[in-house]
Amino acid sequence: MKIAVIYDSKTDNTAKCAGWIAAGAAKVAGAEARAFPIGKVDADWVKGCDAVIAGTPTYMAEMTADMHMWLEREAPKLNLAGKIGGAFATEQYVHGGGERAISSILTFMMVYGMMVYSGGGSKGRPVIHLGPVGMSTPIDSYKDLFTIYGERMAACAAKA
Numbered sequence: 692m693k694i695a696v697i698y699d700s701k702t703d704n705t706a707k708c709a710g711w712i713a714a715g716a717a718k719v720a721g722a723e724a725r726a727f728p729i730g731k732v733d734a735d736w737v738k739g740c741d742a743v744i745a746g747t748p749t750y751m752a753e754m755t756a757d758m759h760m761w762l763e764r765e766a767p768k769l770n771l772a773g774k775i776g777g778a779f780a781t782e783q784y785v786h787g788g789g790e791r792a793i794s795s796i797l798t799f800m801m802v803y804g805m806m807v808y809s810g811g812g813s814k815g816r817p818v819i820h821l822g823p824v825g826m827s828t829p830i831d832s833y834k835d836l837f838t839i840y841g842e843r844m845a846a847c848a849a850k851a
């Protein structure tokens with residue numbers, strides 16, 4: 692079972708989260724996980740994935756323009772229909788709009804026929820409603836959240 696984590700990142704916070712998610716996913720038996728910045732996606736590898744997770748910094752309470760462009764132009768080439776989808780974000784401020792950015796990515800995924808999963812609000816702590824949001828001050832304190840999210844996404848993909 693294969694999982695791709697695809698992200699935009701300008702100052703490395705979202706990249707770190709992507710790495711933690713991939714490491715968490717790889718803890719699940721039989722899972723192989725790789726993280727890619729949007730400019731360096733291995734399309735053939737992603738096409739063979741069971742789950743695809745996308746992450747973005749929050750810009751103006753939304754995903755970045757680059758992530759929006761990638762979802763619009765490149766994601767349709769990746770045979771996403773039927774795969775498990777998830778999304779995450781980083782932000783600077785506690786009400787900075789990370790969940791709006793996640794929601795917008797999940798909307799793209801639904802349009803592409805993916806089956807979106809939040810990471811499980813019913814799974815107990817950490818409670819994840821739409822997807823995990825990490826704050827940039829400092830991002831390292833969110834390592835456990837993103838690692839557990841990766842495990843939950845891989846466990847979901849393993850059952851699908």
Ligand SMILES: Cc1cc2nc3c(=O)[nH]c(=O)nc-3n(C[C@H](O)[C@H](O)[C@H](O)COP(=O)(O)O)c2cc1C
Nearest residue numbers: 700701702703704705748749751752782783784787
């Ligand atoms: C142009 C710009 C717009 C931003 N807008 C927001 C915002 O609306 N809300 C927020 O909480 N943080 C905002 N930020 C902060 C980033 O979301 C935050 O630093 C993020 O972790 C950066 O991710 P990266 O290190 O992966 O590039 C903005 C940063 C930039 C450069």
